[in-house]
Amino acid sequence: MSHLSSLNTYFETKREEHLEELKQFLRIPSISALSDHKEDMKTAAEWLAESMKSVGLENVSIDETKGHPVVYADWMHAEGKPTLLIYGHYDVQPVDPLNLWESEPFNPQVRDNKLFARGASDDKGQVYMHVKAVEALLQTEGKLPVNVKFCIEGEEEIGSPNLPEYVEANTEKLAADIIVISDTGMQGPGKPAVCYGLRGLTGVQIEVKGAKGDLHSGLYGGSVQNAIHALVAVLDSFRDEEGTIQVEGFYDNVRAVTDEERAAYAALDFNEEALKEELGVNALFGEKGYTHLERTWVRPTLEINGVFGGFSGEGIKTVLPAEAGAKITCRLVPDQDPDEIVEKLKAHIEKHKPVGVTVEVTEFDKGKPFITPFDHPAIQAAGRSYEKVYNVPTAYVRGGGSIPIVAAFDEILGYPVVLMGFGLASENFHAPNEHFHLENFDQGLRVIGDYYHEIAQFTSQDLKK
Template sequence: MDAQQIERYFQERRGDHLEELESFLRIPSVSSLSEHKKDMLTAAEWLVKSFEKAGLENVKIDETGGHPLVYADWLHAEGKPTVLVYGHYDVQPVDPLHLWESPPFEPQVRDNKLYARGASDDKGQTFMHIKAAEALLQLNGELPVNMKFIIEGEEEIGSPSLPAYVEKNKEALEADLIVISDTGMQGPGRPAVCYGLRGLAGIQIDVKGPKGDLHSGLYGGAVQNPLHAIVEILESFRDKEGVIQVEGFYDDVLPVSDEERAEFASLEFDLENEKKELGITEDFGEKEYSFVERTWIRPTLEINGITGGFSGEGIKTVLPAEASSKITCRLVPDQDPDDIVAKLKAHVESHKPAGVSVEISEFDKGKPFLTPFDHPAIQAAGRSYEKIYGVPTAFTRMGGSIPIVAAFDEILERPVVLMGFGLASENFHAPNEHFHLENFDKGLRVICDYLFEASALK
């Protein structure tokens, strides 16, 4: 790869590229709102034109059970690996609108940051992969690897249609590795390759007592209070240090190597600064694990909300008829969401107080994901970052969940490389979302370099 030639190419076309990206960002492709259904198709059609302009082939819009998906490829690198690039063109709703400093679908550049909904998550990062492929085709007339692109429109609503699509098109999507840019860097100027994500399992607990709310003076002390009952159930889930008390919860947790833990320790995480940023005085959790390890490699059980009784102004002396709570667990390899939900249900049943009935409903499931951090495809990404940013690359896990990543891993059985260029401070999912253009510029060069690195992978 001629790095200087690529550098000149992107410098000369930076203005044009930003104009193109801004036109993409003007499309209000909010997947969760039916009023934007036409905008979703408009965004998919925009991608078709962008892929065709870049020189990619077999470009098409595929219908799914929901919003359309865009596919493109270039398959002329005989004997070379095939890289499948995944991204999404849908974005989050923009509420609350009054907190935006500029309209969310009218992109603006301020202080070398591009402000718009989708700038960082994920239109900006997806766009970079298209422009990197275009650059190499323009400069060399070919790509160093075979490439396939799959850009969906339902990531922000949980990718309900994508697993079935991938399963149905498994042969057409066959690749040697999968690259996704929908994660973040370790910090400004600090690149990171993410190789692991936590999974997710959630339930709702509904506790019912008397047939209607009761006067607490007439019946308090003689009738079980559903709020007290649900508090008792919830309290039974964890001990005072956050260790989960559900029988068998930790049985399938994959141990983490000393080498990985040493890598985490080397990241120089500033706990005191983190506490200051979060507005807390003490951290919490399993004593034998660090803050980073608790959020990356350990499973959790968190109460997300409790409802029941009277919560208005003043007081109402009522014994409520029912109460409910939502709970989610973040899971780590090799925990299975269905198994964890079954264990949660068994725990609730065994800890249910007398005098109430309990119903449990399931929601939000996703398997954890892990590519060994010493995998050649992961290490190659680290080298590309280091060449462009001039600093060592961090190899990290993430505490969050991207269910489709685990689906790719399970269905296609290929390594997934999470090469993110966003920053945690960029307000994705919040007002004033933005993308640091320094990382847009460097990211284009990193992606180009990685395609050459990937060409040597076996």
Template sequence: MDVQQQLEAYFRNKREAHLEELKQFLRIPSVSAVPEHASDIRRCAEWTADAFRRAGCEHVQIMPTAGHPVVYADWLHAPGKPTVLVYGHYDVQPPEPLELWQTPPFEPEIRDNKLYARGATDDKGPLFLYVKMIEAWLQTTGSLPVNVKFCIEGEEEVASKHTPGFVEANRELLAADVVVISDTPMKEKGQPAITYGLRGLIGAEIEVTAANQDLHSGVYGGGVPNALHALTALLNSFHSDDGKVAVAGFYDTVRPLSAEERASLAKVGIDEAKIRTELGLTELYGEPGYSFIERTTGRPTLEIVSVTGGFQGEGIKPIVPGKALAKITCRLVANQTPDEVMDLIDKHIASHTPAGVKAVMRRSLRGNPFLTPIDHPVMQAAAASYEAVYGKAPIFTRGGGSIPVVEVFSRLLDAPVVLMGLSLNEENMHAPNEYFDLDNFDMGLRTLALYWEKLGNLPK
């Protein structure tokens, strides 16, 4: 019996005990957004730390932050082998509205091979698989094929406010050759997916000032600059007629989509006609030469998200506005940086501001994009592990939004990040009747166990 067969036998023999243990984890109402649950958060951090100790991890610590604590653990007895950092979170979303739950949210119940409870799929179920996978290796072989560290936070559901600072302050402790996270979905049941890229984000407010006050349109209309006219002209200059961003240099550093990436994204199976119908649109829109999925995940954007100026109350006030405001956001892709893109927009504003008005941009949101190339060895090892267990090669996909903590790990630790989906989109995360499909409980354990072996065979 080889090591993977031993591990699989261990998972089968311990399945019921493991599920009962996961139910204990799920019974703790670790809602990070509600101050009344602060003691539950602490209790859940302690439970998580004890689970690592029971699994055989060492140096287990509950480390304070300015918010909820981080649980750290490691096992570092594989000299010459890569070090893997596993990130996850033990906090959960509020369960309301309670009346929509078929069973109480913190009383786990299995129905139709699905484990129902708040946090079952986001993220306690997937996180628990890593703990039991480590336990299985140590119980069956007495060692691990790689070195392992865990960084498990309690603030993911409230935007990980203190996590970037924690990672920066503990870069040496968390140093690793690869970061593995399971907090993203599979494409569908039976079809695994690896998310290899996320877009970054910037946000800014543009203020256009004409006269020092709103003016009577009967006295001044037609004779002075109108701040709203000037602002709309400026905003219109941000795009060409075909939907391309017209800011000089905006695309210069963009990492182009490879033929392999485009082929993989096409497998995601986005029905553009269905999107048009569902949204009541006659046409989609965007940068020419790209599909909807490519535009919304692998290409950068500039969006006008709000415009205000003049009288906003009921009825019409005949004035010439002296001031107008707009808010814009950009989604960024690999090799773009927030400050460089905002510098380009600043230059564009300076050269396209209509005569007679002043325009300034105030910068606010900023977040870097993330990408691990799909041909990276750690990605290919993950893909091979999925295919061996699920019988299907995973789809490599990108996310159109941002998960700031992913980019933080990638940048501060200078390590590739592998986002291994073990959940399903339909599992009601953040909604009533959240569940974790237990087919993915079983196959997820086997996939992770095989992945650890494959990582151990990679050069450090």
């Protein structure tokens, strides 16, 4: 009997048992952002640790940090085989507004083959799948085809403030060949996807100051600089009419998209007309020569996220505002460096600052972009495992957003990162009525089990970047 046949039989037999165990995990209100739930965070870590022990994982520990603990476990008996480091998180988002939930957020309910609960999709359900895949392989084969280590944190939903320090202090403990993360989504129902890159992020706040206070426009208008006009001049200088960023040197280190990648994106047959209808816009906008997917996956951006200043109440107030400001963020792609981009932004702002005002620039948090090569064996192996179970071609995609800890893993440990998720964009993670489609829970268990076998075919040397 093939390993997939054995896994099918095992998961079919254990399906209700596994679902009930997952519900236990989901009942724990492990909200990392709220201090009232500190004990719940501890309870969730302990529940996860006990679950890991029960399936046969070893060296299970609850490692303290300056915040919520990290749960570690491993199984290291596949001599000569690669080691996978499985990352995920057991913390969840707050549940507000509670009145919009159709059932209690921490009382899991199954409706229409969907499991409704906070954390069902992000990320308890997906973490739990890796634990149960280990159980299934140990029960059906008596061993794992690869070595595995688990690093499951409790602070992802608050930006993982303490995980980089933990990783740096435990590089030997976390030594592996690849990192596998199931905290992302598929392209759609029945459409699996492997994400091999994410954009980075940086941003600044611009504060323009003119006169020492707001001035009467009848007395000073036309003779004293208006802070909002000055701000608009700076903001307008950032991009041309086609959306191409005009900051000197901004594109210098942008890694070009390969022909193979463009072909893979084209094969997805993305419907831009349907997107326009969905968004309620009459046209898409961006750099010429790039599709929507390319603009949002492989090209950098500069966006104005908010503008403030002056009078915005009812009626008219005839003043020259003395202060105005804006928040700017940039999505970055390999090989752009967030610190370098901030310096280029500052130089551009200083160059285009109108007379009569001063400008102060405040930096925001930064995250580096990350990419594992499209043709990397671990990426392609994930695609094969999806295809065996879902019986459709796997999409190879980049994410337009940012997961700072992924870039931190890439920078600190230097291992290839494989993002193979099983969620759907429609599953309301971070919103009321979060849920997880159970067909992806069922099929995902099999994909993960098969993936461990796929990786076992390679040597550690094969998996180096």
